[in-house]
Amino acid sequence: MGHATITLRPATAARSPALKGDIRIPGDKSISHRSFMFGGLASGETRITGLLEGEDVINTGKAMQAMGASIRKDGSTWIINGVGNGCLLAPEAPLDFGNAGTGCRLTMGLMGPYDFETTFIGDASLSRRPMGRVLDPLRQMGVQVRAEAGDRLPVTLRGPRAPAPISYRVPMASAQVKSAVLLAGLNIPGITTVIEPVMTRDHTEKMLKGFGAALEVDTDADGVRTIRLEGRGVLKGQTIDVPGDPSSTAFPLVAALIVPGSDVIIRNVLMNPTRTGLIQTLQEMGADIEILDPRQAGGEDMADLRVRSSELKGVTVPADRAPSMIDEYPVLAIAASFARGETMMPGLEELRVKESDRLAAVARGLELNGVDCTEGEDWLSVRGRPDGKGFGARSKDAVVATWLDHRIAMSFLVMGLASEHPVHVDDCAIIATSFPEFMDMMTGMGAEITRT
Numbered sequence: 495m496g497h498a499t500i501t502l503r504p505a506t507a508a509r510s511p512a513l514k515g516d517i518r519i520p521g522d523k524s525i526s527h528r529s530f531m532f533g534g535l536a537s538g539e540t541r542i543t544g545l546l547e548g549e550d551v552i553n554t555g556k557a558m559q560a561m562g563a564s565i566r567k568d569g570s571t572w573i574i575n576g577v578g579n580g581c582l583l584a585p586e587a588p589l590d591f592g593n594a595g596t597g598c599r600l601t602m603g604l605m606g607p608y609d610f611e612t613t614f615i616g617d618a619s620l621s622r623r624p625m626g627r628v629l630d631p632l633r634q635m636g637v638q639v640r641a642e643a644g645d646r647l648p649v650t651l652r653g654p655r656a657p658a659p660i661s662y663r664v665p666m667a668s669a670q671v672k673s674a675v676l677l678a679g680l681n682i683p684g685i686t687t688v689i690e691p692v693m694t695r696d697h698t699e700k701m702l703k704g705f706g707a708a709l710e711v712d713t714d715a716d717g718v719r720t721i722r723l724e725g726r727g728v729l730k731g732q733t734i735d736v737p738g739d740p741s742s743t744a745f746p747l748v749a750a751l752i753v754p755g756s757d758v759i760i761r762n763v764l765m766n767p768t769r770t771g772l773i774q775t776l777q778e779m780g781a782d783i784e785i786l787d788p789r790q791a792g793g794e795d796m797a798d799l800r801v802r803s804s805e806l807k808g809v810t811v812p813a814d815r816a817p818s819m820i821d822e823y824p825v826l827a828i829a830a831s832f833a834r835g836e837t838m839m840p841g842l843e844e845l846r847v848k849e850s851d852r853l854a855a856v857a858r859g860l861e862l863n864g865v866d867c868t869e870g871e872d873w874l875s876v877r878g879r880p881d882g883k884g885f886g887a888r889s890k891d892a893v894v895a896t897w898l899d900h901r902i903a904m905s906f907l908v909m910g911l912a913s914e915h916p917v918h919v920d921d922c923a924i925i926a927t928s929f930p931e932f933m934d935m936m937t938g939m940g941a942e943i944t945r946t
């Protein structure tokens with residue numbers, strides 16, 4: 495199976511003057527994927543504003559089109575006419591999810607119970623990532639699976655004639671696995687049950703309910719959640735205004751904290767408590783983050799943030815906070831590099847199976863740029879230097895390997911803004927998967943980032 499050849503675009507970030515600006519953060523990636531998927535599945539019209547138009551989300555939209563959904567854009571509104579629950583069509587070609595684990599794994603769940611073949615492919619990064627975590631529960635439902643060794647892509651699924659609902663305890667903290675099982679349950683008669691010992695982002699539950707699914711969540715005294723979904727119900731098109739992505743927010747936010755004299759307002763940020771672990775951690779480190787105009791919109795907590803550069807100190811991040819900031823550790827490690835003392839980050843086993851092995855990618859990048867850090871099996875510790883003295887590339891050859899990982903690229907570009915010497919990354923093209931506006935937004939605030 496051929497993959498598109500990727501042209502790497504190197505970039506460099508250099509020590510920058512105080513960052514100033516008032517920016518509006520683009521739509522949340524998790525909610526954008528789900529908006530296309532649930533809109534494509536539901537009966538009638540779904541209207542979406544604020545959608546993240548990153549490559550990952552666009553690939554999910556193309557997959558839904560290949561399965562019969564009609565998707566078009568009118569001005570800034572995306573208009574979807576869905577097929578109706580249970581009525582997706584067999585795609586004529588393999589579905590290519592590019593770099594996106596969320597698009598791929600959730601669609602595997604969605605398609606698993608259908609009695610026809612669906613093939614899933616992706617880029618070199620996605621093809622290295624484990625799919626067994628989704629394929630295992632699908633096998634329990636009776637889905638036939640053909641996959642590369644180690645349950646890697648390409649994967650072909652074929653549902654059974656009579657799929658059976660399961661009760662599944664999610665073995666790792668993963669919203670993608672939880673969601674895949676629930677989405678499979680949409681096209682299985684009876685009650686599909688997901689038991690989630692550690693709460694992860696709850697966008698699937700909230701949004702499915704909004705689309706009319708019969709879904710209930712019980713949380714016991716220990717915080718274990720039991721989610722029950724009745725299959726084969728009717729889903730109805732909705733109007734969605736996608737809130738700004740807290741995971742994208744993390745990059746300008748940390749940049750403003752570490753570049754002296756900065757004062758930045760970031761508007762439209764989703765403050766769902768399953769996503770705010772980074773803000774909490776940075777505040778514990780002494781960050782000056784003011785939460786302005788906290789409000790509710792579309793059933794979600796939202797706010798604007800005012801961020802001023804701050805003297806940070808190292809902390810120990812509780813391991814049980816990891817699910818609420820899982821995508822933010824690379825940029826937290828950058829903040830920690832500019833904090834006084836040591837920051838200890840335990841409970842990071844899931845970082846090894848993201849778009850890259852983020853534990854290794856971060857540790858190698860920090861070492862290359864003069865930061866004192868230690869990489870453990872499932873933890874990272876960083877000993878910082880508030881002045882950034884000695885940080886950055888000593889030679890032009892000291893280039894951070896980003897491994898097709900947007901968050902590694904953005905994190906190290908942020909690092910360069912406060913380091914004594916520039917920081918080079920081998921690629922910035924991959925940033926377009928989640929945050930196409932990143933370069934312009936950062937340079938617009940005064941960041942010295944250039945494509946090299």
Ligand code: S3P
Binds near residue numbers: 525596667670844
């Ligand atoms: C996501 C879940 C997380 C996260 C990813 C988006 C989602 O992945 O890292 O960026 O939208 O459900 P895991 O489920 O693998 O933790």
